[in-house]
Amino acid sequence: MIKLKLPHSYFEDHGDTIRLVWRRTLIADYEKKEIERAIKRKFRMAVDVSVQDGFLVINTDNEEVERFVAFFIQNYLGERLRNRYTGRKILYIHEGMGIPLLGYNAFGLIDRGTNLIQVRGSTGCNLSCIFCSVDEGPYSRTRKLDFVIDIDYLMKWFDWVAQQKGKGLEAHLDAQGEPLLYPYIVELVQALRDHPHVSVISMQSNGVLLDDKLVEELAEAGLDRVNLSIHSLDPEKAKMLMGMKNYDLNHVLEMAEALVNAGIDVLIAPVIIFGVNDNEAEAFIEFARKIGAGRRWPALGFQNYIPYKFGRNPVIAKPVPFKEFYEWLRKLEEKTGMKPLILKPHHFGMHPRPFIPLAFKRGEVVRAEVVLPGRIEGEMIAKARNRLIQVINTDAKIGDKIKVKIVRTRHGIYVGTKI
Ligand SMILES: C[S@@+](CC[C@H](N)C(=O)[O-])C[C@H]1O[C@@H](n2cnc3c(N)ncnc32)[C@H](O)[C@@H]1O
Numbered sequence: 001m002i003k004l005k006l007p008h009s010y011f012e013d014h015g016d017t018i019r020l021v022w023r024r025t026l027i028a029d030y031e032k033k034e035i036e037r038a039i040k041r042k043f044r045m046a047v048d049v050s051v052q053d054g055f056l057v058i059n060t061d062n063e064e065v066e067r068f069v070a071f072f073i074q075n076y077l078g079e080r081l082r083n084r085y086t087g088r089k090i091l092y093i094h095e096g097m098g099i100p101l102l103g104y105n106a107f108g109l110i111d112r113g114t115n116l117i118q119v120r121g122s123t124g125c126n127l128s129c130i131f132c133s134v135d136e137g138p139y140s141r142t143r144k145l146d147f148v149i150d151i152d153y154l155m156k157w158f159d160w161v162a163q164q165k166g167k168g169l170e171a172h173l174d175a176q177g178e179p180l181l182y183p184y185i186v187e188l189v190q191a192l193r194d195h196p197h198v199s200v201i202s203m204q205s206n207g208v209l210l211d212d213k214l215v216e217e218l219a220e221a222g223l224d225r226v227n228l229s230i231h232s233l234d235p236e237k238a239k240m241l242m243g244m245k246n247y248d249l250n251h252v253l254e255m256a257e258a259l260v261n262a263g264i265d266v267l268i269a270p271v272i273i274f275g276v277n278d279n280e281a282e283a284f285i286e287f288a289r290k291i292g293a294g295r296r297w298p299a300l301g302f303q304n305y306i307p308y309k310f311g312r313n314p315v316i317a318k319p320v321p322f323k324e325f326y327e328w329l330r331k332l333e334e335k336t337g338m339k340p341l342i343l344k345p346h347h348f349g350m351h352p353r354p355f356i357p358l359a360f361k362r363g364e365v366v367r368a369e370v371v372l373p374g375r376i377e378g379e380m381i382a383k384a385r386n387r388l389i390q391v392i393n394t395d396a397k398i399g400d401k402i403k404v405k406i407v408r409t410r411h412g413i414y415v416g417t418k419i
């Protein structure tokens, strides 16, 4: 009997299909019959394959079969990769593809002219919050594809950016989705910790995928703070807001405490929808106090709900002007004594730093090559001058050389249209 396991992965039995789950997020499906057939063709022997305790079990003692099956599975991995949480196909971006990691807001790096650099290793989310600004998660109606960036390649670009931005950087792990889906999240924190220009490593997360082991690993790797998205302390309301029947609020609250106990600071970051959860503000503050959140940075980061063009904008959510929102926060500070609730960049040690120079001007027409499909219908991603450009409303194909008019350049994120 052969029992096969590949590094960082395990197998699951799905009837006629065997699923490889690799580093929590990546999955690939194989028909049992296709593995059996491949063995039969190669070794002229009939075998049965099955799954037991995460191992792929083959009823033979021939070790060459084991090596062959391991090779077979890995050989077909790339073209079958899907995201375990969204079910979407994954495009794995590595150095050999020559894809720049600046210019596009769904992955890579974003420099908004401060000492904070956003680091986005993957797309996709395990939840489907009803107000999500990027319409993410398994119930997304607009996102068609996920990306995962190879960690060495991501760090190569980070290093290039960091050399220009100087020392004392905050690396902020966030995503159009959930950063904990990134298959190399612990290794990424470690690599950033080892970078001489990085002072602080923070993450924006919904916390669901944390467990005691992962919290320990992240603490050991050097994560400093998690901005934790908790939108209600009522389990049923939280399920409704997170858009998932199985959202386990209690688990997330326990993990918030586990993070603090492991030495990772926590900032509780509820999105406030007036008429829905504004009445919980004091309970959030009490919870933050109870677990000891906010040791080095503010304990709470209330966020005002904003409707987004490509987000989910539920009818129950009525936007409130920021003036009113800040007035509400000011009164809350007064009433509870919890300060600061009105957050300023200096509370996080953030300060302006020169931008990495823009590669394009607004209105400029550039020749670009289409290199990747976009995440939503009608969007493609092109490259020029070692930057990515999100090309909207286009029917261009990969490999096309096109002329693009740059229509947006904000914070080094480039959006263009084909002309
Ligand atoms: C898009 S999420 C990505 C990170 C992670 N999935 C999370 O939820 O923490 C980033 C932050 O934006 C918040 N957010 C999402 N949609 C929003 C909206 N429409 N208005 C204001 N904040 C929003 C989330 O709650 C989260 O704190």
Ligand code: SF4
Pocket: 125, 126, 127, 128, 129, 132, 133, 134, 135, 136, 137, 176, 177, 178, 206, 229
């Ligand atoms: S807000 Fe965050 S957790 Fe919620 S669906 Fe969007 S990306 Fe996921």
